[in-house]
Every structure is written in C-alpha cells, then in structure tokens.
Amino acid sequence: MKAVYINSVGSISSQKTFDNSSFLDEIISYDDNIILAVDPNYKDYISPANSRRMAKGVKMGVVASKIALNEANLDTVDAIITGTGMGCLKDSKKFLSAIIDNDEQFLTPTSFIQSTHNTVGGQIALGLQCKGYNFTYVHASISFESAVLDAKLMLENNEANTVLVGGVDEIEDYTCSLHKLVNHIKKEKVNSTDLLYSKTEGAVFSEGANFFVLSNLKQDSSYAQIVAISTYNTLKTNITDVANTFLKENNLNIEAIDLLVLGNNGDVTYDRFYNELSSGIFENTQQVYYKHLCGEFNTASSFGVWLASKILKTQKLPEAVKLNDIQGSNYKTILLYNQYRGENHSFTLLRRC
Amino acid sequence: MDDLKQELKENIVEQLNLEDIAVEDIDDNDMLFGDGLGLDSIDALELIVMLDKNYGIKLTDPKEGRAIFESIDVMAKYIFENRTK
Amino acid sequence: MSKGIAITGMGIISSIGNNVEENYRSLIEGKTGISRISKIKTLHKDHIMVGEIAFTNQELEQQIGLTPDNNYSRTALLGVTAAKQAIQNAGISNINKYKTGLISATSVGGMDKTEAYYHDYFENKATQKYIAGHHAGDSTQKIAEQLGIEQSLVTTISTACSSAANAIMLGARLIKSGQLDRVIVGGSDCLSKFTINGFKTLMILSDTYNTPFDENRKGLNLGEAAAFLVLESDKVVQTESKTVLAYVKGYGNANDAYHQTASSENGDGATLAMQKALKVAELSSSDIDYINAHGTATGNNDLSEGQAILRVFDKGVPDFSSTKAYTGHTLAAAGAIEAVYSVLALQNNVVYPNLNFKTQMKEFSMTPQLELKEKELHTVLSNSLGFGGNCSTIIFSKKQ
Incomplete structure (x- = not known):
C-alpha cells in the first residue's frame, strides 16, 4: 500500500486564507452568528463567461481548487472528489422559491441545473477538462472526510496518483432562517474570542472551501502524510473509547500525539464530546481549535485539515488557535477530531513528512 | 422595432448574466450562439421562458428556438409577428 | 483484501412493485408503472407522467413501525423499506457481527418536506421537526439507525443520476480493500415538485409514456424508488456459508x-x-x-x-x-x-x-x-x- 500525501492546499474561509504565502498572520475577529467567507478576486481565476452561472459556493470551490492545483504545479489530476454537506444552497433556494412564488410557472433552468449537489465537482472537471473519476459526498459533517477516505483508498491502491479533494459549503439566507428557528444557529451574536464560553445552544454558521491535492508521490513541498481517517455515524459507547481504538489501530499511544485539533463550535449541548477528550485522555496534549476563525458548516473540518497541514509544514502555531497552555515545539503527529450535533464523528491522523 | 431590439438586448444581458458584455456591443446581426455571443443550450431554454413570459409566445420544442434565436434581428422580427402580449 | 464482491441480498420498492418478486414479475410481464401523478399537487399534472409508488407516507410509516412524531422524508421512508428487505434477504440477524457500512445515494433528500412546509416552518412549530431532515445525509442516517448500524462508516453520494451506481462502486472498493466486511449500498429518491419542475424547465419531460432509444422519443418520465444491495467479502460468504446472488465484477x-x-x-x-x-x-x-x-x-x-x-x-x-x-x-x-x-x-x-x-x-x-x-x-x-x-x-x- 502506498503512502498518501497532502501536496498542496487552497483555502477560502472567513479568514484571509486564500494566499498560501501567509498563515493566519492577521486574524479577522467577528461579532455575529452568521459569518461569510472573505472573497478572493474570483475574476483572477474564472472568466466572466464561465462564472456567469456560478453561485458563491461554486466559485469558492473552483477557485480553492485552482489555488491548490497551482501550488502543486498541476494542470489536471486523475480524480476529483468533493464533499459538501448542504450542496448548492443558493441555487436550490432560488429555484424552490421560484416554484412556490410563481406557482410553477415561467421557471428557468439555470438555478435548477446549478442546484445539483455535484455542481462544484462537475464545474471543476469541466474547467480542467478532467475526464477522470469524479465523486461528490453529501453526508453532513463527514462529507469532506468521506471524500478524503475515498481519495486515500484510490491512492493507496494505485488507482490514481493525484486526486483533488475538497470540502465546500455556502451560506444562504432562507436556510439560515430555518436553522435559527430550531436553534442550530445561535440566537445571539458572539464574539470570535468568546465562542467557547457562550454557554448557549447552536453554532456560528459560516461557509468556505478548502481543497487539497493528495498524491501517492511525495514532493519536497508536501505538507503532510495522511496516515488514517475514520468516520462514525453514531457512537455506541463514548468518544474516549473510539479515540483509543483508533489510535490502537494505528499502533499509536496518546503520547505519540503532538497536537490535538478539535472542532468545538461553542454549542453548549454538543461541545461535551470535545471536552471529554480535551480534559480526559488528551489532558496533557497540546490542543488547538479553529471554528472561532472559520465558523461552523458541514465541511468546516476541511479548514481543520488546512490548519494542521500548515502547522506541520511551517512548524508554526498561531497564537489564536491555542486551546490550552501546553507548549509544543516539534510537531510530528497531529490528530483531528470533529462531530456535528453528536453525529457523524471523525478522526483524521496527519504526520509530518 | 428598434425599441424591441433594445429591450431584448437589455433582457438578454441581464437574464443571462452576461457580465462582460455591454448592451451597446451587441449588433443586431451578431450570432447569439456559437462564435457570436457564445450562448449555449441552457441559454436557449432561458430565452424560451422569456418569450413566454414577456411576449406570450409558447415554444414546445427547444429545437424551434435555434432558428428564432439566431440574432437580435431575427428574434425581434419573430416576436413582432407572433407576440400575444 | 477480498477477491470477490458478493451480492447476498437485495431489496427494492418502485412503481412496478413493492419488493423484489413484484418488480421481477412486472419486468417479465412487460407491466409499466408509469401513470398520471396523484400524490403531489402540481400544475403540470396533465402534462407529465410519472412512476409513482402507490403507498402513502402514512402507509410506509406504519409498515416500518414509526410513531407519528417521526420526521422522515419520503426519501427516507422508501430507503428504509428497501434496505430492510435487503438485510432480510441476505439472512442477516446480527448486523454488527461483521464490520458493516452503509453507502446510500440521493439527490432529492428531504426536499419533499422543505417544499411542502416552505412558509409553514415559520408559523407552525410542529412542522419544524423536518428542518434538520433536509440535507442529503439525513435519509442515510435514518436507514443506518433502522438497520442497527452503529459507530461505523455511513456516508452518502450525490452525483445526480449516477449516484447509486457510485454507491455500489465505493462499496465494492471498500470490500475489495478489506476496509469493510459487509456494506449495504443503494439509493433512494422520492418524487418532488422540485425535480418535476426542474426537468420541466429543461424541456425533457415526456407528456406520455417514455420511449427509450426510439427515434421519436419525447423525453423522460420521472419516477420514485429505492433499492439496496448487500455486498459481502469472501470471508463472510465462507464463514456464513452464504448464498451468493451474483458478484460485482x-x-x-x-x-x-x-x-x-x-x-x-x-x-x-x-x-x-x-x-x-x-x-x-x-x-x-x-x-x-x-x-x-x-x-x-x-x-x-x-x-x-x-x-x-x-x-x-x-x-x-x-x-x-x-x-x-x-x-x-x-x-x-x-x-x-x-x-x-x-x-x-x-x-x-x-x-x-x-x-x-x-x-x-x-x-x-x-x-x-x-x-x-x-x-x-x-x-x-x-x-x-x-x-x-x-x-x-x-x-x-x-x-x-
């Protein structure tokens, strides 16, 4: 079985992450319950003729993938695998409201066409003229992890040498208003730095796209090796047991983990899963979090992988992400854990390469 | 007729989101599809809805659109002769 | 590593039958399931034909044994129905005896509820239970729960009309590589106003019975259905002396x-x-x-x-x-x-x-x-x- 590497990254998030030469040098602080991605100049990457039908999510996905491809110095890849929890919300909403508001009359096809979950993957393929394998995973908070798992399977078994993998989700107003109704979005505005102390239900919603070129060929510029990834629809017992089993499967003990990257989103009901690990078996491990920077969305964990990749490559750890006082220096092995509303848990293990 | 042509150009640019094309740049005889404005089959479907909604002309077969949407000139003539509103 | 990818169980519900046997009978008898639409109120009802499943949501809920406070979309109801048949057909009594995953496919997801309660959500609290069921992964989570699949690899693929084929493909690769011993693969989509109107705008819906590969074909009829297959590794087939229906080759x-x-x-x-x-x-x-x-x-x-x-x-x-x-x-x-x-x-x-x-x-x-x-x-x-x-x-x- 071949090893799998992260050879390049491309990130569009509510921080200014689209420039690969910097790494959270300046932090944008928010005081809100819905935050948006910081837009790069999309026109630098997509011609007006090609972008005229694209909603923000598609643009973010296409541009993040181009940033990643540019960094890997590739014109195309063997496969494109996308994760998106909610899909193309803006166009879905546009078409749905047109159906209802116009009583099924005078409807035009563009928003329907663009509403399909695999629009981002399809548009990337179209732009690259990439006729290879093209999958889209749409399973809530493990959409991105499913894409990585698939890519890893392909690369390990030599079904492909380069795979573009990414997670993308966009903010849409109607959907947000629904999620506010059921308290999945926090009722009140929260300052980024206070997110974990809000003690209220729900999360701060956001959007973004994080794409990566994965390969079974290591380059000097590679960020990290993806050692293992596992997803769990539910928990039978508790997250500590699952973490222990995951480490054991990979012949590692707690001490081997140099850094734990957690997906805490400040939801008073569900952060207990993270807290169980951070104050339990990983009590003496350095810990970081990131959803105060990028917000919560179904593929927010792809920002976590971006963060961990950057830390492994630069060996720098931005002050703003620190969750505890433990100071590490030599980052070799990073474990990531994420879940959303107590379901769809995932562990991802990255190693310096 | 000139007003109708102007209206069509404005609607096409707006409806089809042709950000990089200015209304004044569209010549009455420019090809709308292919080498001209570069419209495609999805745009043709959008234009069919526009005919229905704005001028009360119903096309049932998308293939009919190809000839009608050749240029602004051809389209305006067709609408002028067939409009019901 | 498993050399073979055995299919050991199947379940299906479609407009031509509520189980495998009924579907097969319709196929060999040349019996179509295409009709006028009855369950969705649409302006296009006289201009389109569909492959609609006869059961109402309520009937499906009863068959599955759900209480009225459930928040299942029709996609989930159809999916659970077919997946349960597949498990039974494969003779599985203890689903967690082997490393078992679930890969489902959907494009509609919970859209049937979102379009039904689009405005009601803001006025009627009772409808709000469906909000969290809109996303495509929800029906899959529910199918996993109904099958008793816990703490496992459960995911959803949505690549439009090829989705379920891709679910089978991923399942086969997971068995082949040894990551799973058993995986339930398939897909579910119910009819919705969203897809009916979507395909209508593309002007590819036939107003009569669809005629594949015919010169004068007028377009497609939308249908609703769900089907699942149980894929098992050589190890499971041998250990359990399983009857193999066919292989994914x-x-x-x-x-x-x-x-x-x-x-x-x-x-x-x-x-x-x-x-x-x-x-x-x-x-x-x-x-x-x-x-x-x-x-x-x-x-x-x-x-x-x-x-x-x-x-x-x-x-x-x-x-x-x-x-x-x-x-x-x-x-x-x-x-x-x-x-x-x-x-x-x-x-x-x-x-x-x-x-x-x-x-x-x-x-x-x-x-x-x-x-x-x-x-x-x-x-x-x-x-x-x-x-x-x-x-x-x-x-x-x-x-x-």
Whole structure:
C-alpha cells in the first residue's frame, strides 16, 4: 500500500486564507452568528463567461481548487472528489422559491441545473477538462472526510496518483432562517474570542472551501502524510473509547500525539464530546481549535485539515488557535477530531513528512 | 422595432448574466450562439421562458428556438409577428 | 483484501412493485408503472407522467413501525423499506457481527418536506421537526439507525443520476480493500415538485409514456424508488456459508467534462466508464451478454449513450434494453434499481424488453431487445449517466 500525501492546499474561509504565502498572520475577529467567507478576486481565476452561472459556493470551490492545483504545479489530476454537506444552497433556494412564488410557472433552468449537489465537482472537471473519476459526498459533517477516505483508498491502491479533494459549503439566507428557528444557529451574536464560553445552544454558521491535492508521490513541498481517517455515524459507547481504538489501530499511544485539533463550535449541548477528550485522555496534549476563525458548516473540518497541514509544514502555531497552555515545539503527529450535533464523528491522523 | 431590439438586448444581458458584455456591443446581426455571443443550450431554454413570459409566445420544442434565436434581428422580427402580449 | 464482491441480498420498492418478486414479475410481464401523478399537487399534472409508488407516507410509516412524531422524508421512508428487505434477504440477524457500512445515494433528500412546509416552518412549530431532515445525509442516517448500524462508516453520494451506481462502486472498493466486511449500498429518491419542475424547465419531460432509444422519443418520465444491495467479502460468504446472488465484477466512473447537463454527442464519458469497468472486471466487451442501458428516453442521453455503446462494443453490440419505460427515471436511485434488475436478469437468464420502442434512431442502426428473451447470461453491464458529466458503469457476473 502506498503512502498518501497532502501536496498542496487552497483555502477560502472567513479568514484571509486564500494566499498560501501567509498563515493566519492577521486574524479577522467577528461579532455575529452568521459569518461569510472573505472573497478572493474570483475574476483572477474564472472568466466572466464561465462564472456567469456560478453561485458563491461554486466559485469558492473552483477557485480553492485552482489555488491548490497551482501550488502543486498541476494542470489536471486523475480524480476529483468533493464533499459538501448542504450542496448548492443558493441555487436550490432560488429555484424552490421560484416554484412556490410563481406557482410553477415561467421557471428557468439555470438555478435548477446549478442546484445539483455535484455542481462544484462537475464545474471543476469541466474547467480542467478532467475526464477522470469524479465523486461528490453529501453526508453532513463527514462529507469532506468521506471524500478524503475515498481519495486515500484510490491512492493507496494505485488507482490514481493525484486526486483533488475538497470540502465546500455556502451560506444562504432562507436556510439560515430555518436553522435559527430550531436553534442550530445561535440566537445571539458572539464574539470570535468568546465562542467557547457562550454557554448557549447552536453554532456560528459560516461557509468556505478548502481543497487539497493528495498524491501517492511525495514532493519536497508536501505538507503532510495522511496516515488514517475514520468516520462514525453514531457512537455506541463514548468518544474516549473510539479515540483509543483508533489510535490502537494505528499502533499509536496518546503520547505519540503532538497536537490535538478539535472542532468545538461553542454549542453548549454538543461541545461535551470535545471536552471529554480535551480534559480526559488528551489532558496533557497540546490542543488547538479553529471554528472561532472559520465558523461552523458541514465541511468546516476541511479548514481543520488546512490548519494542521500548515502547522506541520511551517512548524508554526498561531497564537489564536491555542486551546490550552501546553507548549509544543516539534510537531510530528497531529490528530483531528470533529462531530456535528453528536453525529457523524471523525478522526483524521496527519504526520509530518 | 428598434425599441424591441433594445429591450431584448437589455433582457438578454441581464437574464443571462452576461457580465462582460455591454448592451451597446451587441449588433443586431451578431450570432447569439456559437462564435457570436457564445450562448449555449441552457441559454436557449432561458430565452424560451422569456418569450413566454414577456411576449406570450409558447415554444414546445427547444429545437424551434435555434432558428428564432439566431440574432437580435431575427428574434425581434419573430416576436413582432407572433407576440400575444 | 477480498477477491470477490458478493451480492447476498437485495431489496427494492418502485412503481412496478413493492419488493423484489413484484418488480421481477412486472419486468417479465412487460407491466409499466408509469401513470398520471396523484400524490403531489402540481400544475403540470396533465402534462407529465410519472412512476409513482402507490403507498402513502402514512402507509410506509406504519409498515416500518414509526410513531407519528417521526420526521422522515419520503426519501427516507422508501430507503428504509428497501434496505430492510435487503438485510432480510441476505439472512442477516446480527448486523454488527461483521464490520458493516452503509453507502446510500440521493439527490432529492428531504426536499419533499422543505417544499411542502416552505412558509409553514415559520408559523407552525410542529412542522419544524423536518428542518434538520433536509440535507442529503439525513435519509442515510435514518436507514443506518433502522438497520442497527452503529459507530461505523455511513456516508452518502450525490452525483445526480449516477449516484447509486457510485454507491455500489465505493462499496465494492471498500470490500475489495478489506476496509469493510459487509456494506449495504443503494439509493433512494422520492418524487418532488422540485425535480418535476426542474426537468420541466429543461424541456425533457415526456407528456406520455417514455420511449427509450426510439427515434421519436419525447423525453423522460420521472419516477420514485429505492433499492439496496448487500455486498459481502469472501470471508463472510465462507464463514456464513452464504448464498451468493451474483458478484460485482467491475466498475468504472468517468466524467464527460463536456457540459453541466448535456452529454457529449460522441459519449466520451460513458465510453470511458464502460472501458474502465471492463478493465477492472478483466473482461473484453465480447464477454458482456446484456447491457442494461441508462436509456432515459431524452434526445440527448440515448444518442450519446448509443454512440458510446457502439464505440465500446465495436465488435458487436450485445442484447440491450432500458428499463426506464417501466419505472421512469428514478434519478439517484436508478443505479441501484437497475443493479437489482441486472442481478435478477442473471439469476433468471432473461433479457427484459425495452417497452414502447417503435422506430429505430436515424443516427445508428441499433435496436434494443423488444421481446422478453430467455438465454444463458453470465455478465450484465449497467450504465448510469448523470448531470455534471457523471458517468458510471457496473458489471455484474454470475461467477466470481
């Protein structure tokens, strides 16, 4: 079985992450319950003729993938695998409201066409003229992890040498208003730095796209090796047991983990899963979090992988992400854990390469 | 007729989101599809809805659109002769 | 590592039957499930025909044993119904005895509820339970719960009309690589105003019975359905002395990279998908006994797919037919529906007739199988082609 590497990254998030030469040098602080991605100049990457039908999510996905491809110095890849929890919300909403508001009359096809979950993957393929394998995973908070798992399977078994993998989700107003109704979005505005102390239900919603070129060929510029990834629809017992089993499967003990990257989103009901690990078996491990920077969305964990990749490559750890006082220096092995509303848990293990 | 042509150009640019094309740049005889404005089959479907909604002309077969949407000139003539509103 | 990918159970609900046996009977009797729409109030009711499942949501809920406070979309109800049948058919009593995953496919997800309660959500608190069920992964989570699959690999694929074929493909690869011992794969999509109006705007909905591969085809009929298959490794088959219905022998996915919705005229994507599947199966095109075509009866699909079939089967096209005239196009579920039909074809050594065909297409001299044909089948190839250029092929075989 071949090893799998992260050879390049491309990130569009509510921080200014689209420039690969910097790494959270300046932090944008928010005081809100819905935050948006910081837009790069999309026109630098997509011609007006090609972008005229694209909603923000598609643009973010296409541009993040181009940033990643540019960094890997590739014109195309063997496969494109996308994760998106909610899909193309803006166009879905546009078409749905047109159906209802116009009583099924005078409807035009563009928003329907663009509403399909695999629009981002399809548009990337179209732009690259990439006729290879093209999958889209749409399973809530493990959409991105499913894409990585698939890519890893392909690369390990030599079904492909380069795979573009990414997670993308966009903010849409109607959907947000629904999620506010059921308290999945926090009722009140929260300052980024206070997110974990809000003690209220729900999360701060956001959007973004994080794409990566994965390969079974290591380059000097590679960020990290993806050692293992596992997803769990539910928990039978508790997250500590699952973490222990995951480490054991990979012949590692707690001490081997140099850094734990957690997906805490400040939801008073569900952060207990993270807290169980951070104050339990990983009590003496350095810990970081990131959803105060990028917000919560179904593929927010792809920002976590971006963060961990950057830390492994630069060996720098931005002050703003620190969750505890433990100071590490030599980052070799990073474990990531994420879940959303107590379901769809995932562990991802990255190693310096 | 000139007003109708102007209206069509404005609607096409707006409806089809042709950000990089200015209304004044569209010549009455420019090809709308292919080498001209570069419209495609999805745009043709959008234009069919526009005919229905704005001028009360119903096309049932998308293939009919190809000839009608050749240029602004051809389209305006067709609408002028067939409009019901 | 598992050499073989055995299919040991199947379940299905479609407009031509509520289980595997009923579906098979309809197929061999040439009985279509296409009718006027009755369960969705739509302005287009007299201008479209659909493949609708007779059961109401309430009837499905009762059969599954759900309490009235459930928040299942119709997609989830159909999915649970088919997946439970598959588990039972495979004789599985303890689902967690082996490392078992679930991979489902959907494009509609919970849209049926979102469109029904679009405004009500803000006024009627009782409807708000459906909000969290909108996303595509929700029906899969519910199917997993109903099957008792816990703490495992459960995910959802949505690549438009090729989705379920891709779920089968991922499942096969997970078994082959040894990551799972057993995986339930398939898909579910219910009818919705959203898809009806969507396809209507594309002007590819037929106002009458769809006619795959016919010169005068007028477009597709939408359908609703769910189907699931149980895939098991050699180890499970041996340990449990399992009866194997058929094997997943090959699979291939490629992108047409031509247009967001339309397929290329020369069928590049479909050609690549079929070629890849043959390569994985280590078969040549002449080994294929029957092609269960995607054949949606749109002008564009049947031309593109036909060209691709001619390119791949350059030494002679085997018997082929589309079963869309029976079920309608069941979107994300289609690949799983047709996987069940392909396995049934292998088991019973039959080629299903392509209903409603009258006139050969002028672009090529290919006529689908028009009568029920009995012949020894060893391998069946099934295509699923979708928006976003997504093209998939699965090859099923009698022997490993």
